[in-house]
Amino acid sequence: MQSGNLQLTLAILKPHILKCPFALQKIRDIILDNNFKVVRSRRTLITREEAELFYKEHRNKFFYNRLLTFMCSEPSDIHILTAHDAILKWRQLMGPTKVYQAQYDAPNTIRGMFGLSDTKNAAHGSDSIQSAEKEITIFFKEFNMKSWYENEEIFFKLGKLHFDPISFMHTVDKSYKE
Numbered sequence: 001m002q003s004g005n006l007q008l009t010l011a012i013l014k015p016h017i018l019k020c021p022f023a024l025q026k027i028r029d030i031i032l033d034n035n036f037k038v039v040r041s042r043r044t045l046i047t048r049e050e051a052e053l054f055y056k057e058h059r060n061k062f063f064y065n066r067l068l069t070f071m072c073s074e075p076s077d078i079h080i081l082t083a084h085d086a087i088l089k090w091r092q093l094m095g096p097t098k099v100y101q102a103q104y105d106a107p108n109t110i111r112g113m114f115g116l117s118d119t120k121n122a123a124h125g126s127d128s129i130q131s132a133e134k135e136i137t138i139f140f141k142e143f144n145m146k147s148w149y150e151n152e153e154i155f156f157k158l159g160k161l162h163f164d165p166i167s168f169m170h171t172v173d174k175s176y177k178e
Contacts, residue, residue, distance in 0.1 A: 009087045013123055035083055070119050077168070102115055
């Protein structure tokens with residue numbers, strides 16, 4: 001599904017991050033400072049149905065109910081990010097999934113700085129192109145990845161964008177489309 005050089009990934013900033021304006025701003029700065037563009041952005045209370053679909057591979061694990069309860073407890077910020085090698089790059093910025101490992105081995109990562117526990121590890125990122133495609137459709141049902149690559153990717157590659165800090169999203173500069 002990927003054409004050109006840019007890659008899409010899903011990023012979720014978990015509920016406890018939104019309760020701390022300093023942490024939220026720091027993570028947003030990390031996203032922008034690392035040359036990610038924010039293709040779509042939404043703040044939402046994740047529904048139980050979305051969480052069950054999103055975490056279905058963990059259904060039989062001991063932490064499943066705790067994870068769903070936490071993820072549905074308060075709003076999260078959910079973003080589609082793009083960059084060259086976006087999936088790997090975002091995962092490196094997040095750091096190890098296990099917070100204790102992140103705090104000791106990668107203290108300057110998002111999880112090393114802002115993770116509280118393995119459930120409250122600050123952020124999520126897709127682990128593959130296939131996962132990104134599946135995860136994006138769960139939270140951005142109207143987003144058409146094929147159409148984005150055909151019609152918008154070029155503007156993101158060329159930087160022909162506007163950034164709205166309120167919605168925390170880049171949009172195509174319409175003057176370049178004409």
